[in-house]
Amino acid sequence: MSAIANTIFSPEMAARFDKLVTIYPVKRSALVPMLLYAQDEIGYVSEAAIQEIAKRLDLFDLDVRNVLSYYSMLRTTPAGKYNVQVCTNISCMLRGGYEILDHCKAKLGIGHKQVTEDGLFSLEEVECIGACCWAPAMQVNYDFHDDLTTVKVDDILAQYAAGNGKDVK
Numbered sequence: 001m002s003a004i005a006n007t008i009f010s011p012e013m014a015a016r017f018d019k020l021v022t023i024y025p026v027k028r029s030a031l032v033p034m035l036l037y038a039q040d041e042i043g044y045v046s047e048a049a050i051q052e053i054a055k056r057l058d059l060f061d062l063d064v065r066n067v068l069s070y071y072s073m074l075r076t077t078p079a080g081k082y083n084v085q086v087c088t089n090i091s092c093m094l095r096g097g098y099e100i101l102d103h104c105k106a107k108l109g110i111g112h113k114q115v116t117e118d119g120l121f122s123l124e125e126v127e128c129i130g131a132c133c134w135a136p137a138m139q140v141n142y143d144f145h146d147d148l149t150t151v152k153v154d155d156i157l158a159q160y161a162a163g164n165g166k167d168v169k
């Protein structure tokens with residue numbers, strides 16, 4: 001049974017959150033992990049999620065919002081089923097990261113932080129995703145794709161559009 005009676009999360013996630021608040025010396029340290037888990041479950045960090053997380057950590061809603069707005073990987077609106085994150089940081093930029101980003105924009109018909117009309121894809125320009133040795137790189141949900149070319153990107157997007165990608169964000 002969860003510490004919060006009217007949780008908006010699944011019983012499994014509520015149990016995970018109950019445990020999370022017990023493993024740090026200070027409850028507040030569970031804030032970023034909780035926001036990420038909440039986003040994974042709901043697709044974004046909703047108003048209801050902000051309120052419940054604040055309650056669980058004895059924080060004000062504003063404390064949660066302040067942290068939420070700091071991290072670019074946290075969203076307050078739904079992303080597409082497949083969230084395409086293209087790195088344009090230094091290694092990727094030198095190896096054609098902007099060409100990849102522009103190609104994705106044209107291919108999907110959307111810009112940074114936008115979602116396709118059918119809700120299938122969203123697109124983001126992001127900082128280094130830790131795949132610099134294999135630049136240029138992008139991440140779709142939690143899947144990495146590296147050493148990209150525009151041809152490779154077309155194939156990757158087609159694979160997701162055909163339902164062959166992982167759903168987990």
Ligand code: FES
Pocket residue numbers: 087088089090091092093127128129130131132133135136137
């Ligand atoms: S610079 Fe793109 S993955 Fe590091």
